[in-house]
Structure formats: C-alpha cells, structure tokens
Amino acid sequence: MTRERLAAVQGVELLHEAPVARELALRLEAPVDRVLDRCAERGIAAGYPLGREYPEYEDGLLVAITERRTREQIDDLAEALGAAIASEPGALVGNSATNAPGGS
Amino acid sequence: MSIAETPMQRERARTIFEKSKPGRRAAVLPAAEVPEPPLEELIPARLLRDEPPRLPEVAEPEIVRHYNRLSRRNFDLDSGFYPLGSCTMKHNPRLNERVAALPGHARLHPAQEPKRAQGALELMWLLQESLAEICGLPHVSLQPSAGSHGELAGLLLTRAFHADRGEARTKVLAPDTSHGTNPASVTMAGYEIVKVATDERGGVEMDDLRAKVDDEVACLMLTNPNTLGLFDENIAEIAGLIHAAGGTLYYDGANLNAVMGQSRPGDMGFDIVHVNLHKSFSQPHGGGGPGAGPIAVSDRIEPFLPRPQVVRRESGNGSGPTYDLDRERPKSVGRLRGFQGNFGVFVRSYAYILSLGADGLAEASETAVLNANYLKARLAEGRAGKYLPIAFDRHCMHEFVLSGKPMKKELGIATLDLAKRLLDFGFHPPTVYFPLLVDEALMVEPTETEAKESLDAFAEAIEQILAEAEEDPDKARQAPYTTPVRRLDEVKATRKPVVRQPLG
Numbered sequence: 001m002t003r004e005r006l007a008a009v010q011g012v013e014l015l016h017e018a019p020v021a022r023e024l025a026l027r028l029e030a031p032v033d034r035v036l037d038r039c040a041e042r043g044i045a046a047g048y049p050l051g052r053e054y055p056e057y058e059d060g061l062l063v064a065i066t067e068r069r070t071r072e073q074i075d076d077l078a079e080a081l082g083a084a085i086a087s088e089p090g091a092l093v094g095n096s097a098t099n100a101p102g103g104s
Numbered sequence: 105m106s107i108a109e110t111p112m113q114r115e116r117a118r119t120i121f122e123k124s125k126p127g128r129r130a131a132v133l134p135a136a137e138v139p140e141p142p143l144e145e146l147i148p149a150r151l152l153r154d155e156p157p158r159l160p161e162v163a164e165p166e167i168v169r170h171y172n173r174l175s176r177r178n179f180d181l182d183s184g185f186y187p188l189g190s191c192t193m194k195h196n197p198r199l200n201e202r203v204a205a206l207p208g209h210a211r212l213h214p215a216q217e218p219k220r221a222q223g224a225l226e227l228m229w230l231l232q233e234s235l236a237e238i239c240g241l242p243h244v245s246l247q248p249s250a251g252s253h254g255e256l257a258g259l260l261l262t263r264a265f266h267a268d269r270g271e272a273r274t275k276v277l278a279p280d281t282s283h284g285t286n287p288a289s290v291t292m293a294g295y296e297i298v299k300v301a302t303d304e305r306g307g308v309e310m311d312d313l314r315a316k317v318d319d320e321v322a323c324l325m326l327t328n329p330n331t332l333g334l335f336d337e338n339i340a341e342i343a344g345l346i347h348a349a350g351g352t353l354y355y356d357g358a359n360l361n362a363v364m365g366q367s368r369p370g371d372m373g374f375d376i377v378h379v380n381l382h383k384s385f386s387q388p389h390g391g392g393g394p395g396a397g398p399i400a401v402s403d404r405i406e407p408f409l410p411r412p413q414v415v416r417r418e419s420g421n422g423s424g425p426t427y428d429l430d431r432e433r434p435k436s437v438g439r440l441r442g443f444q445g446n447f448g449v450f451v452r453s454y455a456y457i458l459s460l461g462a463d464g465l466a467e468a469s470e471t472a473v474l475n476a477n478y479l480k481a482r483l484a485e486g487r488a489g490k491y492l493p494i495a496f497d498r499h500c501m502h503e504f505v506l507s508g509k510p511m512k513k514e515l516g517i518a519t520l521d522l523a524k525r526l527l528d529f530g531f532h533p534p535t536v537y538f539p540l541l542v543d544e545a546l547m548v549e550p551t552e553t554e555a556k557e558s559l560d561a562f563a564e565a566i567e568q569i570l571a572e573a574e575e576d577p578d579k580a581r582q583a584p585y586t587t588p589v590r591r592l593d594e595v596k597a598t599r600k601p602v603v604r605q606p607l608g
Binding site for chain 2: 001021036045070
C-alpha cells in the first residue's frame with residue numbers, strides 16, 4: 001500500500017516493478033540528500049540514499065515500512081516527500097519521467 | 105554415593121518450541137488501516153512458501169517465565185563471585201545501563217547520516233581520545249569488536265606497515281604464556297608463530313628472545329602483566345630489541361585492568377594496543393558478546409588504521425566542531441566489520457570512564473592488584489598453601505596462578521574436580537588449565553569490585569573442599585551436586601554439539 005501511495009507522489013516513481021516484501025526503492029526527481037534534509041526537518045528519517053552504495057542509482061531512495069508505522073505516518077511521509085521535491089528548484093515535477101539535471 | 109536431585113535438576117529444561125501450542129499468541133496486531141489484498145496479489149505465488157514457518161506459539165507470560173527460568177539456570181556475576189582469570193568479571197554499574205538505554209543511544213539507526221548522528225559520533229570521538237590517553241598512544245579505531253578481532257586488526261596493520269616499507273616479513277613472536285587467541289590470530293593473518301620461553305621469574309626469557317629476533321620478525325605480541333599476573337620487568341629492553349630489528353610491538357590489552365592510570369603501553373614502547381572494553385571498562389560479558397576491542401596505535405601505524413575513522417573537524421566559523429566518518433584513507437587496511445561497532449558498548453564504557461575519572465581508574469587498578477595480592481596471601485595459608493602452591497612466587501598484579509599438581513598427587517583430586525566443587529559453594533571457578541606451562545593451573549582474578557568478605561569466603565571454601573578431600577576425595581570427584589545439570593561430557597559437547605531442535 002505504501003508503494004502505491006508513494007508512487008502517486010509527484011516527482012516520485014518506482015525504481016523497479018519487481019515484487020517487494022518489506023522495503024521498496026524509489027527514484028526521486030530531486031537531489032536525494034536535499035530531500036532527506038527537508039524530511040528530517042519534519043522529524044522524518046525518510047530512507048537510505050542508494051547512491052551511497054550504488055553510483056548508478058544516484059537518484060534512488062530505499063524506504064522501509066514496518067508494522068509499527070501507522071497509515072497517518074505513511075501519509076505524512078508521502079506528503080513530506082512531495083513537498084520536499086516540489087521545493088527543489090531543479091525538480092521537473094509532473095513533467096517527465098526522466099530526471100533532468102538540477103538547476104538547468 | 106546416593107545423591108538427592110534438586111528440583112531444578114528434576115525439571116528437564118524444555119525449549120520454547122516444546123512449549124508451543126497452536127493458536128497461542130503473545131501479541132495481537134491491530135487491524136490494518138488499509139484494505140488487505142490477498143498475499144498472492146502482492147507477491148507472486150511462486151515466491152511464497154507452501155507452509156507457514158513453524159515458529160513457537162506461546163503467550164507472553166509463558167515467554168517471560170521461559171527466559172527468566174533459563175537465566176536462573178546460569179551462573180552469573182549478579183549471583184556470585186566470578187574470579188575467572190584473564191576475563192575481568194567486574195561489577196557492571198547500573199548507571200551505565202540507564203545511559204546506554206536512552207532512546208538517542210539505543211534507537212539510532214546505524215546507517216544514519218553523520219550530520220544527523222553528531223551526538224553519537226562525538227561520544228565515539230571522546231571515547232577514542234580517552235582510550236588514547238589511557239594507552240599512551242595518539243590514534244584509536246573503535247572498529248574491532250573483540251580482543252581477538254583487535255589482535256587480527258593489529259597484525260593486518262603490522263603487515264600494511266611493513267608492506268609500505270617494501271618488506272614482507274613472515275614471523276610473529278609471542279611468549280609461551282600468551283593468550284590462546286594470540287597464536288590463532290597470527291595464523292589467521294598468515295604469519296608464522298614463534299613461541300618465546302618463560303624465565304624462572306615468570307617473564308620473557310631474554311636469551312631465548314635474543315636468539316629468535318631477526319629481520320624476518322614482523323611483530324612481538326605481549327601482554328603486560330602477562331597471563332601469570334606478573335609485570336615483565338624487562339619490558340624496556342624487550343621493546344628496544346624488537347624495534348632495533350625493525351618489528352612492531354603489539355600489546356594484548358586483556359590485562360589492562362591491572363595498569364590503568366599506572367603505566368601506559370605507549371610509554372613502554374608498544375606500537376599497537378587492543379583494549380577489551382568489555383573487561384576493563386565494565387560491560388556485561390561472557391557468552392560471546394557483544395563486546396569491543398578498540399585499538400590504539402602510534403604515529404607510524406596511523407595511516408593504515410581501518411576506515412571509516414571517526415574524526416572531529418573544526419568549523420572555523422565559530423560554530424563549534426562537527427564530527428564525521430573519514431572514508432578517504434588511501435593506505436587503510438579497509439573495513440573490519442559492518443557499521444561502526446557495538447555502540448551500546450561504547451556508551452557504557454564512556455559512562456564508566458567519566459564516572460570514575462582519571463583518579464578513579466587508577467584507584468580501580470590499585471584495588472584490583474590489592475585484592476589479588478590479598479587473596480593470594482590468604483590462599484598461601486592452610487591447606488591451600490600446601491596443596492595449591494603459587495606457580496611463580498612474587499607479588500602479582502591483578503591475577504595470579506596456582507598449581508594443583510600437589511593436590512592431584514596427594515589427594516587424588518584434579519583442578520577440574522576442585523573447580524566443579526566450588527560451584528556447590530556458590531562460586532564460579534577460576535580459569536583452569538591455563539596458562540599451559542603451569543601443571544593443573546588455576547588462574548584467579550578477583551577484580552576491584554569484590555568486598556573482603558567475598559575474598560575470605562572464597563578462600564574458606566577452598567580450605568573446606570581440600571579438608572573434605574583429605575577424608576573423602578570422591579566428594580570432589582563427583583561434584584557438582586547443586587547445579588541445574590551435573591558433570592557434563594565436555595568432550596562430546598564440543599565434538600558433537602546438539603544444536604538442532606527436532607520438530608515432531
């Protein structure tokens with residue numbers, strides 16, 4: 001459910017279509033580190049930046065949702081991700097599936 | 105001899121699987137707040153298992169009782185005196201547990217960005233600085249997670265140090281009294297172990313050392329005080345010999361509890377030291393962890409330290425320092441484990457260091473040495489003095505080694521029998537049959553946290569066991585009588601351990 005909810009956020013898409021069990025990989029249309037910073041300001045540790053281990057997924061974010069998270073918290077995460085991406089100047093939200101270079 | 109079973113012996117310990125009843129639950133999750141589609145819609149059927157896993161189904165009160173009951177079948181430091189030589193089973197202050205359990209410490213994710221883990225990194229950096237001062241060596245890595253892990257790290261650093269100078273040395277020296285992990289780590293690191301003999305005073309046999317030092321020697325591993333509890337008086341000369349031959353000097357810090365604030369391995373000439381935080385710096389231990397074996401090193405070894413390294417960076421703009429993980433270390437031996445180490449261990453040890461302070465740590469070591477010498481003197485009296493003589497008769501440091509050879513010859517009971525009988529008196533036995541060069545060895549380390557009454561009671565128990573052995577040696581030979589299980593087949597337990605739970 002989290003997967004559908006987050007994939008519906010503008011500027012977020014799934015990194016792959018394979019089935020997932022307890023965590024999922026997203027692609028963000030804004031710099032991942034900046035999005036994480038903005039989410040952290042709202043008290044949300046949104047996920048793990050995949051670029052730290054996989055240079056080919058510089059725009060990747062790994063999100064884990066456990067049984068301890070409520071629907072409200074998942075909604076908050078979706079809202080925070082959307083707001084963070086929208087506030088990034090380089091984000092081409094709702095425009096294209098490709099990730100344009102920031103600031104262009 | 106007919107022996108009445110105790111209630112705990114009668115009760116066969118059952119595993120949590122044997123207590124399982126279908127349908128029992130410890131917790132019921134709230135109903136999902138979103139529609140729940142069939143599992144096959146989320147995960148393809150071919151990836152799903154055919155049957156649910158056979159997990160134990162037990163209600164919470166039974167789970168609590170199960171594990172509480174198991175804990176009471178163990179002997180532990182909170183139950184009684186635990187003078188296990190070379191293990192430093194000192195009291196673990198409860199304050200440290202409270203500090204380690206603070207949510208910011210206990211619930212921090214290990215993959216959190218350094219900028220959002222500044223408090224944790226600052227604590228680690230301060231612990232590094234404290235250990236550097238205690239060891240007398242300027243650089244510390246907290247990565248190794250056990251004493252033996254620190255040893256392996258030290259040997260990898262030694263190899264990197266020599267390789268950097270274009271040398272490939274092959275041998276590592278260690279005294280024949282060394283901890284068993286020393287030769288094991290040497291072999292694991294791909295070096296050849298060369299043992300150095302012990303002299304009549306219990307120190308390194310200097311002529312033997314001189315004969316074995318050459319330009320093939322990469323390192324000498326030493327613990328000082330050694331496993332006989334004796335401080336090697338020739339340490340300055342030993343260090344000079346090894347350094348002159350181009351080798352490194354490694355200090356096994358397992359016995360650091362004897363010398364905190366008294367003498368520093370760095371001042372003795374050591375290049376690399378590991379510190380068993382779980383021994384000297386108060387940590388619940390035994391049973392395999394978690395622990396920590398940080399290493400402190402000299403300037404010439406520093407470039408090779410594991411990465412990442414916790415570093416402090418001055419901001420330069422007046423906003424105070426920040427802390428970071430330095431991954432850019434081109435000569436580093438690399439990573440020794442996942443994440444940064446057992447963080448809760450760091451918190452407890454740092455809390456311990458802060459609460460004692462420099463004076464308190466020095467006093468702890470003084471008291472550890474005093475307690476060991478008091479108990480040694482008590483055990484030189486009466487039957488213990490006759491049947492269990494001290495192996496090397498001089499003032500000891502934090503521990504001492506007795507020999508049960510006369511006891512075995514004259515009373516017909518072995519050190520193992522005495523150790524088992526001690527359990528009936530409510531004491532954990534000392535380390536037995538180590539170090540190997542002492543026949544029927546008993547290695548006693550009382551630590552600084554034991555009261556005089558505990559030490560006296562232990563000495564009196566040994567006296568009583570020896571007195572009863574004069575009348576009836578079988579009593580010790582069949583001991584223990586009161587433990588949850590009696591004498592076990594230790595060889596079979598090692599060779600053919602039963603680790604599988606058969607499910608009906």
